[in-house]
Amino acid sequence: MRYMMIMRTTDAAEEASKDIPFDEMLTTMGRYNDELIAAGAMVSGEGLAPPEDGGFVLDFDTDPPTVTDGAYGEKAALFNGFWIIDVASREDAARWATKCPLGPGVKLEVRRIPTIEEFPQDNEYVQKERKWRNEQEK
Template identity: 50%
Template sequence: MAKYMLIMRGTDESMARMMQTPFEEMLEHVGRFNDELIRAGVLVAAEGLDDAAQGVVVDYGAEAPVVTDGPYGETKELFGGFYILDVASKEEAVEWAKRMPAFPGSKCEIRRVPGIDEFPQDNEWIKVERAWRERTGQL
């Protein structure tokens, strides 16, 4: 099994369409999808994100980091939420993404999440992280 992050991206048009959809209707569609993931035993985490206008951006382009109120760049650079799935393959992650309730114009980027076992186990920082994961029940 491997973990994959499904990153949900919208456009101005798909976001406008989403905002026109009754909240209870969105909850119904997303809730059914989430329930399928739970029943299949592949859901690790899933969260939507607050409006990008409420966030901040830390830009490391200058000598000292510069903090500005969000959002940054174009809508296509923003993501609105994510799922982390523990599945057998990238192909399985793609199949789940294809079933995700999404508005036309939206996109879903799929990226593998490397596990801690893939890093040098003799590295002191990996040892610290492994101990933290063990203490918090994440390993």
């Protein structure tokens, strides 16, 4: 089962971490990632640049969609990074999530990623995606 762990920040989290050297944060997170890798759970993980660093939002209420620089909504709605893990159960996902070295004010949302088998197999686009995935595995 694959899960996405989505890291969300708040003003309180930014305040709590402001005096922690970036290299220390990077090392702590690197150790956690090493644990995920050693356990065979890590599929991918990335930190994201701040919204003001080239981010934009598309609003599909108009045709064509409106493009706006920056982030969407409140800071609590933003996410700063993510991991995709592959584990045996929801409980395993929760165990890895609780081990994540995040501090006060940070939220970690965990969502299951459905498999392609969970979608209607007679849909032509599901079939095309399945074919593409199989070709990528070769």
